[in-house]
Amino acid sequence: MDAFTVVLAAMAATLHKFHATPVEGARNFFHGTMFHGLSVWILSALLCGFTCALLVTSRRLHLYTPMHMTNFLHEQRMSAQACLTSGLLLTGTLYLVRAGNIPRGIVLETIGLVAIGLGLRRLIYRILLYRRFDRGLDTRNVLIVGTGLEAQALRQHLEKIRHLGYTFKGFIELPGCSPHVDVTADIVGNLETLFQHTRKQFIDEIFFTTPCERGIVQNVLEQARVHGVDLRVIPDLYDGLAWNSPIEYIGQFPTIPLHRGAVPEIGLIFKRVFDAVFSTLVIILFSPVLLAIAIAVKFDSPGPVLYTSERIGKKGVVFRCVKFRTMVRDADTRRAEIMHMNERDDVLFKVSNDPRITRLGRFLRKYSLDELPQFINVLRGEMSIVGPRPPLAGEVHNYDLDHLRRLDVTPGITGLWQVQGRQDPSFASYVSLDVSYIDNWSIWLDFKIIMRTIAVVFSGTGT
Secondary structure, X not given: OHHHHHHHHHHHHHHHHHHHOOHHHHHHHHHXXXXXXXXXXXXXXXXXXXXHHHHHHHHHOOOOOOHHHOOHHHHHHHHHHHHHHHHHHHXXXXXXXXXXXXXXXXXXXXXXXXXXXXXXXXXXXXXHHHHHHHOOOOOEEEEEEOOOHHHHHHHHHHHHOHHHOEEEEEEEEOOOOOOOXXXXXHEEEEHHXXXXXXXXXXXXXXXXXXXXXXXXXXXXXXXXXXXXXXXEEOHHHOOOOOOOOOOEEEOOEEEEEEEOOOOOHHHHHHHHHHHHHHHHHHHHHOHHHHHHHHHHHHHHOOOOOEEEEEEEOHHHOEEEEEEEOOEOOOOOOOHHHHHHHOOOOOXXXXXXXOOOEOHHHHHHHHOOHHHOOHHHHHHOOOOEEEOOOOOEHHHHHOOOOHHHHHHHOOOEEEOHHHHHOOOOOOHHHHHHHHHHHHHOOOHHXXXXXXXXXXXXXXXXXXX
16 A cells, blocks of 8 residues: 555656646656656656665554554654655665656655655544444454453553454453452453463453463463464563563553464455455446346345344354345244254254245345345455355354354355355365365465356356
8 A cells, every 4th residue: 555655646746747847848858758768767666666665664663563553643753754764765866876857846746745645544544443443343352361450450451442452351360369359250261271262252362461480471372373362461571581572562551472473464455455346346237136136025025125134253243144035024933943954964054945935035046146235244344255154143152162263254255165065064064164265265265266156156056
């Protein structure tokens, strides 16, 4: 996004120069210098150099650290400093290469527009992120090891300042440490069950706030690396475990990160952008089809056009999944009557000749047309185009601990199971394919699944 901002600023500065310069001077510059001279290559090289310098400087100034670790004013100040430093390098390079035919006005205007653009972009992104935090989205779930005053103060701090983006999930009790106030209701376990609770509650970070033996922290650190959970300690507790590690502030609390899991941020950003663009195009292009299906559902059987059900999304967040109604109005209340017809094992439920399905509903399911409204869920960020199917709350209640891995990622409209094991009734195969997708995820894998999904839809193998 920073590189994209630089390109836009350079284009805007160039266009402004074209309109602000007298016609004859503009023609000489744009035709004689840029397009028929060598300056176009010099300009391109300088623009790439300025962009690289800006990215390197921004990283050195920690502008790419998680946003909840910096405040707004500090971020804006560092952003302006990065732009100024990169701009000085650019102007110095211009002087050294003696590129006298390149207008200095374009250079200075580009630097100024980049500074303004970066500040506005980061401000807008911060506002949008805070709004998602207020809705409970994209927050990081935390467990606090210890029940002392420090632990309670940290808990209050995280809950009070919502824009930090943390959700407190409970205390972990240490042997021999008694709380100063009664927090029994918030204690979820001890060190022996710590990583069972990280799995059950989709924990992203663990905070150590109580002094304990070095070996205990070392053991937790090793397990945190295995489970991909971030681990932080209060600075005076690390006892040499993190020499030379930087201190990062969580609000007003100084912490030292002992482990931070790797996240493919660029890939996930691309995936989200693709989801938004693809969903928008589908909704616009298929709007006549959506309208026709809605009218057909309304005339086919009594009841609403759309069917919404509570599904479990990433990290156990509950959302309302939207589909075209394919069953009779009282289908949910009649489910118990046909449980003996279930063709799946374990926690799944599927009946091929379900008597609750309407005539139109069978056609919609055969070609997966009932799933089209779920692109609305994708636009809202509750689902993705590709990912594990979102389960019902009743299904998750029967999950084993390992099955919860399906909820580590955003659920999708289609997935590996839909194109590879759709007719396999085994829940073990269902989970295995989803876990395989999570472990081997890539943009190319998503693309292949989408292509195979198109073939599956046209073959009419849905039920």
